[in-house]
Amino acid sequence: MTIKAPYNEMYDCAPTLTDQQVIDVCRNGYLILPGVVPDEVNQQVVNYLDTVDSTYAPTLIMTQDWFVEGVVKNPQAAGAVRSLLGRNFTLPNLIANHRGPLPWPHTGGWHRDGGSIYTPALEYLQVFYWPEECTDDMGPTEVLPGSHFMRTKAPLMAHYGKIAGAVSTAGPAGTIFLTVYSIWHRRTRATSEPRGKSTFRNLLKYNYWRTSPPQRDWIIDPTLDFNVVDFEPPQVGQFEQFHGGIAAARMFCWLCGIDDQYVKRGGQCWPILSARVPLVHDGADQMGIPSPLRRHV
Numbered sequence: 016m017t018i019k020a021p022y023n024e025m026y027d028c029a030p031t032l033t034d035q036q037v038i039d040v041c042r043n044g045y046l047i048l049p050g051v052v053p054d055e056v057n058q059q060v061v062n063y064l065d066t067v068d069s070t071y072a073p074t075l076i077m078t079q080d081w082f083v084e085g086v087v088k089n090p091q092a093a094g095a096v097r098s099l100l101g102r103n104f105t106l107p108n109l110i111a112n113h114r115g116p117l118p119w120p121h122t123g124g125w126h127r128d129g130g131s132i133y134t135p136a137l138e139y140l141q142v143f144y145w146p147e148e149c150t151d152d153m154g155p156t157e158v159l160p161g162s163h164f165m166r167t168k169a170p171l172m173a174h175y176g177k178i179a180g181a182v183s184t185a186g187p188a189g190t191i192f193l194t195v196y197s198i199w200h201r202r203t204r205a206t207s208e209p210r211g212k213s214t215f216r217n218l219l220k221y222n223y224w225r226t227s228p229p230q231r232d233w234i235i236d237p238t239l240d241f242n243v244v245d246f247e248p249p250q251v252g253q254f255e256q257f258h259g260g261i262a263a264a265r266m267f268c269w270l271c272g273i274d275d276q277y278v279k280r281g282g283q284c285w286p287i288l289s290a291r292v293p294l295v296h297d298g299a300d301q302m303g304i305p306s307p308l309r310r311h312v
């Protein structure tokens with residue numbers, strides 16, 4: 016059914032991510048939700064992109080109730096967005112489609128999208144959706160975990176080839192993945208002929224924005240000990256020692272609404288002892304851990 020497109024409308028739902036999952040987004044810079052959109056919706060989307068709007072900006076798909084309900088307000092995806100952006104986040108006002116021919120012999124250059132800034136603040140999320148299965152030979156986007164904090168100018172990264180630790184976003188039809196906007200990513204080479212209904216690799220992309228101040232109102236785990244949580248991104252070798260974990264911890268504190276209590280004094284301040292070095296004194300708090308996250312308040 017056609018509806019009035021809910022561009023920029025505020026939306027709220029129950030958060031679905033736990034403390035650890037929020038920390039993992041801070042560390043990695045992305046979250047993949049495989050196959051969360053129902054297949055009948057995926058098929059309607061592919062049909063729309065092939066027969067109604069095959070442009071690179073099929074934003075009017077926001078006038079279709081099955082798209083808004085099944086994709087934009089998808090319970091698992093919106094629950095993750097709600098966890099990270101707080102109550103009453105805004106719905107997209109632009110839908111892009113990275114619609115690539117199959118096969119496609121070129122690998123895209125590593126880049127971060129235009130307008131990226133480096134900040135612990137998470138004011139918006141860039142979200143992607145595969146309406147059909149995308150396998151590794153169909154040119155999926157790959158992302159570099161932890162790179163959302165790596166300060167490199169886009170022209171200085173474009174020539175890089177394979178980077179150790181890069182992760183494919185390939186997944187079954189209905190996969191949605193959320194990214195911190197500044198994460199390094201690129202399109203990979205597609206060697207496959209089309210295997211789905213569409214002769215293209217369709218990848219929709221859209222943004223949600225925060226309207227509420229950050230607070231720790233996702234699914235709280237009262238047993239989590241922030242002294243031993245690992246904040247380091249998986250590829251620690253790409254950072255100056257510990258700085259990936261320091262940046263991730265700062266983003267987590269910002270999301271908790273306690274950024275003003277995170278004072279990084281340098282050296283062995285939290286969270287670096289939790290990252291790769293076991294705590295010497297079991298039961299002690301690390302220097303610099305914000306008081307709401309301490310064992311001993």
Ligand SMILES: [Fe+2]
Pocket residue numbers: 126127128200
């Ligand atoms: Fe991009």
